[in-house]
Amino acid sequence: MTETPAKRRGRPRAYDPDLALAKATEIFWAQGFAGASLDDLSAATGMNRPSLYGAFGDKQTLFKSALDRYMDRSRAAMIEAFRGGGSLREVLTRIYHTALSFYLSEDFGGRGCFLASAGLGQALVDDEVRQTVADGMHELDRGIEGLLQRRQARGELPPTVDPIALGRVASMMMNALSVRARAGETREQLEATIPVMVGLICGSPVPEPQASE
Amino acid sequence: MTETPAKRRGRPRAYDPDLALAKATEIFWAQGFAGASLDDLSAATGMNRPSLYGAFGDKQTLFKSALDRYMDRSRAAMIEAFRGGGSLREVLTRIYHTALSFYLSEDFGGRGCFLASAGLGQALVDDEVRQTVADGMHELDRGIEGLLQRRQARGELPPTVDPIALGRVASMMMNALSVRARAGETREQLEATIPVMVGLICGSPVPEPQASE
């Protein structure tokens, strides 16, 4: 669908819009909205100022496009992580690892979640951004809550726990990973916390050989 | 010590340095380093530009002073929360409530932890800031780890758990509260997660009559 359906009429554009948006996202991610100048964005995307403006509108609109693109990407990755089978323990572990794969970058070092970093950096200045970020986080909350509900029904969680309250906290732990990633903690340090978090959610040491079911 | 020891010689300053730093902190907190202009800071502090410069140096230095002041204040509040007696459950609850008292503001709405918000906003641009923030968080990590170690020795935690790993995650939950506060969640929503978090750390519903061992 995205491939050129017919030969476009005028001069062909010299950039790939999605790649450019990805590069712009990286600048916002590292420097925040206010800290990213149009010169920075222009240099990173390889587009000059008027092309940027023509393609994405002004800086605010570009930022919101970056936010939307990130949410689409991370949503897709999370759906993938939810889908794969395995025990609740395994699914949660996969979810946290997926989150970390977004928060840690080879080239830029730890930068955290784009929503929690660049997004929330603007939260007190632009309420639309704040709302978008909040919605994104709550969407993930509901995903994990649903997961815990289903797994509780299968007996993977004790019937006494509240899967909604627990799911929300499990979701919040990703926010904690984001903060620590941006604070510079290493992949090893962060990955070491995952089994601890999963253990807290699922019941500590090992599900126990669980011959019961 | 801080009171005027003798009559100062020249024209008296028209501002209270610490109050001015507090006001500047609020601007950085809401708008970030790059988003806060010297005009904003000047208006908030009531100091004109040259006075600001004379008192705190340039914008970077002012920001780092704000960071230091925040760390001093929050450290003091946390020491207080650690000191008061009570069960581990009670102490942890008090610690989380103390954290929330910093993250939520009457006038500005939820703004999160200054370290995690304004501080980490600069983390990828200014490595000294990143290191300061990381150190601050790790100091709190060690505090909670020590608390759990002592309480485990008193039998308030099962001997099987690793108090270091658990303490680190307990500390990270404050980072999660910070993110959600800044995302606009209400005090009620945030406070509702505290007993869930404390329950995860201490052993869920109530330490349970725990007849098993």
Place this chain on the structure above:
DNA sequence: TTATTTTTATGCGAAACAGTATGAAAAAGC
């Protein structure tokens, strides 16, 4: 009163900033 010291007030200046106008370049249509 007069001199000295310290802070405030006005406002300057160079640089960076966001956004745009103008014209050249590169493709398709005829």
Place this chain on the structure above:
DNA sequence: GCTTTTTCATACTGTTTCGCATAAAAATAA
């Protein structure tokens, strides 16, 4: 080959930014 359409490249405009220079104001000291 010429026109039309779309994008690129240069450069401009007006504003905002940060930091500081200069001079007035307000206190003490002599």
